[in-house]
Amino acid sequence: MSTRTTSKQRDVLGVSALRPDGIAKTQGTFSFSSDYTADNMLWGATLRSPHPYARIISIDISEAIKIAGVETVLLASDVPGKATYGLISSDQPVFASEFVRYMGESIAAVAADHPETCRRALDAIVVHYEVLTPLTSIEDALNPNTPSIHPDGNVFRHQHILHGDASATGDLVVEGEYEIGMQDQAFLGLEAALAYPDSDGKGVELVVATQWLHEDQKQIADCLGMPKEKVRLQLGGVGGAFGAREDISLQVHTCLLALRTKRPVKMQYTREESFFGHVHRHPGVIALKHHVTSEGRIVKIEGTMKLDGGAYASTSSAVLINGVTHIQGPYKCANAVFDGYAVRTNNPPCGAMRGFGVVQACFAHEGQMDKIAKAVGKSPVEVRLLNAMEKGDTLITGQPVESVAPVARCIRETDALPLPAPLSQSTETMGLPGGSGRTSELHNIKRGIGWGVSIKNLMYSEGFDDSAEARCTLADGVATLKFATAEVGQGFVILAQQIARTILGVDVVVLDRIDTEIGSAGSTSASRQTWMSGGAVDGACRLVRERLFEHVAHTHGLDPLQLVIEDTDIVDTMGPLRISVSEASKGLKIAQTFLHQHRKTEELDENGQGNCHVAFAFVAHRAVVDVDVELGLVKVVQIATAQDVGRSLNPLALLGQIEGGIAQGLGLAVMEEIIVQNGIVKNPSFTDYLLPTALDAPDVLFIPIEEPDPQAPLGAKGVGEPPCISVTPAIVAAIRDATGVDLKRTPVRPQDICL
Amino acid sequence: MSTSSEIYSLRINGKEQHVKDSWIGESLLYVLRERLGFMGAKGACEQGECGSCTVLINNDAVCSCLVMAASAIDTDITTVEGLSTQENPTDIQQAFVTEGAVQCGFCTPGLIVAVHHLLESNPSPSEIEVKEALSGNICRCTGYGRIFSAVQLVISQREKSVS
Numbered sequence: 001m002s003t004r005t006t007s008k009q010r011d012v013l014g015v016s017a018l019r020p021d022g023i024a025k026t027q028g029t030f031s032f033s034s035d036y037t038a039d040n041m042l043w044g045a046t047l048r049s050p051h052p053y054a055r056i057i058s059i060d061i062s063e064a065i066k067i068a069g070v071e072t073v074l075l076a077s078d079v080p081g082k083a084t085y086g087l088i089s090s091d092q093p094v095f096a097s098e099f100v101r102y103m104g105e106s107i108a109a110v111a112a113d114h115p116e117t118c119r120r121a122l123d124a125i126v127v128h129y130e131v132l133t134p135l136t137s138i139e140d141a142l143n144p145n146t147p148s149i150h151p152d153g154n155v156f157r158h159q160h161i162l163h164g165d166a167s168a169t170g171d172l173v174v175e176g177e178y179e180i181g182m183q184d185q186a187f188l189g190l191e192a193a194l195a196y197p198d199s200d201g202k203g204v205e206l207v208v209a210t211q212w213l214h215e216d217q218k219q220i221a222d223c224l225g226m227p228k229e230k231v232r233l234q235l236g237g238v239g240g241a242f243g244a245r246e247d248i249s250l251q252v253h254t255c256l257l258a259l260r261t262k263r264p265v266k267m268q269y270t271r272e273e274s275f276f277g278h279v280h281r282h283p284g285v286i287a288l289k290h291h292v293t294s295e296g297r298i299v300k301i302e303g304t305m306k307l308d309g310g311a312y313a314s315t316s317s318a319v320l321i322n323g324v325t326h327i328q329g330p331y332k333c334a335n336a337v338f339d340g341y342a343v344r345t346n347n348p349p350c351g352a353m354r355g356f357g358v359v360q361a362c363f364a365h366e367g368q369m370d371k372i373a374k375a376v377g378k379s380p381v382e383v384r385l386l387n388a389m390e391k392g393d394t395l396i397t398g399q400p401v402e403s404v405a406p407v408a409r410c411i412r413e414t415d416a417l418p419l420p421a422p423l424s425q426s427t428e429t430m431g432l433p434g435g436s437g438r439t440s441e442l443h444n445i446k447r448g449i450g451w452g453v454s455i456k457n458l459m460y461s462e463g464f465d466d467s468a469e470a471r472c473t474l475a476d477g478v479a480t481l482k483f484a485t486a487e488v489g490q491g492f493v494i495l496a497q498q499i500a501r502t503i504l505g506v507d508v509v510v511l512d513r514i515d516t517e518i519g520s521a522g523s524t525s526a527s528r529q530t531w532m533s534g535g536a537v538d539g540a541c542r543l544v545r546e547r548l549f550e551h552v553a554h555t556h557g558l559d560p561l562q563l564v565i566e567d568t569d570i571v572d573t574m575g576p577l578r579i580s581v582s583e584a585s586k587g588l589k590i591a592q593t594f595l596h597q598h599r600k601t602e603e604l605d606e607n608g609q610g611n612c613h614v615a616f617a618f619v620a621h622r623a624v625v626d627v628d629v630e631l632g633l634v635k636v637v638q639i640a641t642a643q644d645v646g647r648s649l650n651p652l653a654l655l656g657q658i659e660g661g662i663a664q665g666l667g668l669a670v671m672e673e674i675i676v677q678n679g680i681v682k683n684p685s686f687t688d689y690l691l692p693t694a695l696d697a698p699d700v701l702f703i704p705i706e707e708p709d710p711q712a713p714l715g716a717k718g719v720g721e722p723p724c725i726s727v728t729p730a731i732v733a734a735i736r737d738a739t740g741v742d743l744k745r746t747p748v749r750p751q752d753i754c755l
Numbered sequence: 756m757s758t759s760s761e762i763y764s765l766r767i768n769g770k771e772q773h774v775k776d777s778w779i780g781e782s783l784l785y786v787l788r789e790r791l792g793f794m795g796a797k798g799a800c801e802q803g804e805c806g807s808c809t810v811l812i813n814n815d816a817v818c819s820c821l822v823m824a825a826s827a828i829d830t831d832i833t834t835v836e837g838l839s840t841q842e843n844p845t846d847i848q849q850a851f852v853t854e855g856a857v858q859c860g861f862c863t864p865g866l867i868v869a870v871h872h873l874l875e876s877n878p879s880p881s882e883i884e885v886k887e888a889l890s891g892n893i894c895r896c897t898g899y900g901r902i903f904s905a906v907q908l909v910i911s912q913r914e915k916s917v918s
Binding site: 490 | 756758778780785788789793794795796797798799800801802804805807834835836838839841844847848849851852853854855857858859860861862863864867883885886887889890891892893894895896897898899900901902903
């Protein structure tokens with residue numbers, strides 16, 4: 001993307017600067033990856049397994065290849081490089097050849113002149129399977145007597161945590177079991193890519209919607225058997241991501257088809273295929289036992305977390321670690337004995353989704369906090385304030401919380417927000433549970449209030465060597481920024497411009513194309529890009545400013561340390577000089593590259609001890625719901641929230657993250673679930689997988705808690721994930737409050753309430 | 756792919772557009788995007804559930820993924836490209852940007868068409884009428900709050916300019 005904006009006001013940090021790509025997106029002229037086309041282009045499509053587990057006996061492509069318009073059909077034997085890929089461990093075949101291990105696994109890819117020709121070619125491929133009994137339960141996967149469904153075994157990871165005194169007890173024991181369903185990221189812009197083969201056949205260029213260009217580049221190059229520099233990636237416009245674009249989907253297939261046919265090839269998933277083509281949020285079961293004092297203080301937690309990772313590893317091991325290391329929630333806890341397991345089954349593969357393991361943990365620990373409150377006769381707010389974590393507290397991993405930790409403040413400020421007007425005869429019926437179906441009658445509706453509070457780690461953990469690179473070039477008063485940071489909708493393109501305007505005193509900030517021609521920015525995930533790529537852009541701009549000050553100081557016989565930027569001028573703090581940045585940089589070209597790295601983290605030891613995370617953010621949610629107790633329908637009326645953001649760099653973009661995250665957490669609370677029965681996905685469509693619509697959107701009241709974090713380059717914490725984490729348990733708690741039903745699982749279905 | 760050599764034409768944003776060598780099974784969305792280059796309509800569900808492909812046919816808001824292209828002859832089709840020129844965005848488009856209603860932007864063109872259609876037929880809708888009118892357009896990024904603000908801004912701006 002190359003966007004030029006001239007701002008009238010000074011759109012610096014802290015201001016609600018507007019998106020540079022905003023108008024183009026409203027006019028339909030912004031190019032998403034699915035909008036790219038090329039002369040002489042072919043379409044690609046993927047053949048997928050109808051079975052969750054089967055042995056492949058034979059694949060016959062002879063009829064498919066005869067169809068007019070079909071250019072090629074590729075199988076596993078056509079992969080020139082590594083036969084498998086994967087984000088953490090490379091265990092997923094580019095094409096299945098011996099076994100298919102989940103419904104929807106890729107077996108073959110075709111390239112043809114029209115999407116319809118592709119569909120017919122896929123229909124004409126004959127695969128003979130020996131259908132096997134799928135492994136679909138977590139307990140079976142954990143049973144050592146169950147045969148392995150993959151050479152790497154059925155357990156992705158087990159992590160034990162032992163902290164403090166294992167024999168510690170309290171006055172009371174509070175137990176609970178919790179279950180989380182499989183959620184889909186359901187970004188709107190389906191997977192799409194266009195690959196251009198180099199004319200010598202020795203390289204390829206790929207335009208793709210992804211979260212992490214350089215990781216894709218590495219995995220693609222390995223599978224193509226090419227050096228990395230021969231695989232050049234450009235970010236196509238990304239229509240949302242939420243974790244689902246962290247893994248490889250169609251990248252390798254598209255490149256293979258283009259290289260084989262020597263023509264540009266475009267692949268684009270349908271919605272149904274998208275449900276099979278990317279990983280989902282891990283479903284799981286969590287058992288928790290809290291030992292507490294009679295007052296309600298947590299003494300010890302015990303329990304297990306079991307996550308179903310599906311057929312291939314993806315990020316299961318990292319999701320599990322996030323889950324188990326956040327199981328205490330944002331509360332003080334001196335003692336813990338906990339075990340987490342992530343297992344392999346023949347269910348759909350699971351991996352990254354906004355919240356990454358902490359969503360699951362939070363649903364369980366917040367259910368427990370309400371049970372503790374009840375057991376000791378306190379309110380949900382009182383028991384949370386009593387246990388609220390503070391800066392300097394130690395986690396159950398032994399890691400001290402060095403981040404600013406305004407947990408109590410988040411709770412108090414949320415609590416102070418006004419409640420909605422009570423239900424009355426004048427409430428519009430369409431605003432009741434059941435919405436435009438107008439099925440609800442006022443006398444069947446009960447209102448409830450619930451709470452959720454969470455802690456979320458920011459950035460990657462467990463010793464991962466994490467960095468982000470950016471380059472800033474200043475010439476004639478115009479700053480140009482180059483980075484490989486995936487803009488997926490979150491607004492990094494706005495933030496990058498705000499940083500440059502603030503540091504350099506320029507107004508015009510050009511954003512260069514986002515591609516692999518600069519070093520990696522890491523993934524747009526883990527709430528990390530404001531901190532990481534923001535830190536890189538900030539660092540590059542500061543280096544440019546130093547050079548500019550040196551130049552001005554040299555010209556005017558001053559010490560560069562005397563100079564500062566004021567608005568768009570360079571000012572001498574010790575004398576009369578004032579010169580505009582555009583004048584000072586006339587005829588100059590200063591380019592600087594900066595690599596931002598966060599502090600090192602450690603791996604966990606066998607007792608789950610170690611400083612494995614970088615930093616943390618906190619948030620509180622209060623939900624108000626109306627429940628039709630006869631029909632089991634829920635309307636989320638209002639969400640109040642206060643979030644620890646460090647520093648608000650763009651209030652409008654921040655509010656967008658808060659409201660958007662809340663809607664996704666609402667989805668997991670009351671409607672969103674991929675239903676899998678015996679390995680078969682039952683609802684891979686937007687007709688059957690329900691997403692929150694405009695009528696489901698609650699009123700959102702939001703207070704940013706601004707306590708700048710000295711560790712963060714801009715004082716700002718990542719804000720993307722926290723909004724969707726504790727809102728789910730808050731809504732479910734509100735439904736429990738309204739109905740008195742002890743709901744153990746999310747999403748809450750009508751039958752859970754009224755049957 | 757066996758295609759028909761017959762040419763038919765569609766009236767899009769007031770201009771006749773000739774569709775050549777097409778296959779009869781192509782949806783209006785496919786023809787708009789892949790044959791005629793109107794990339795503003797987006798495909799995201801193929802079932803009329805998400806509204807990303809919304810266009811106006813004879814001033815009705817429809818999902819172009821559910822309309823056979825060849826059945827849309829002799830109708831007036833308006834796409835998002837027909838609502839404004841690049842230099843002069845509509846008040847609705849500007850309000851979407853000003854109010855932060857655009858994030859990834861994939862649902863945005865469909866929503867712009869839907870809001871345009873709503874305010875043409877009902878210039879001062881109530882809050883719940885806005886919600887219902889937009890409930891056929893799924894947005895996964897914003898949670899809808901900024902979209903409601905954008906619509907309210909346009910309503911109040913238009914009311915002001917009338918009075």
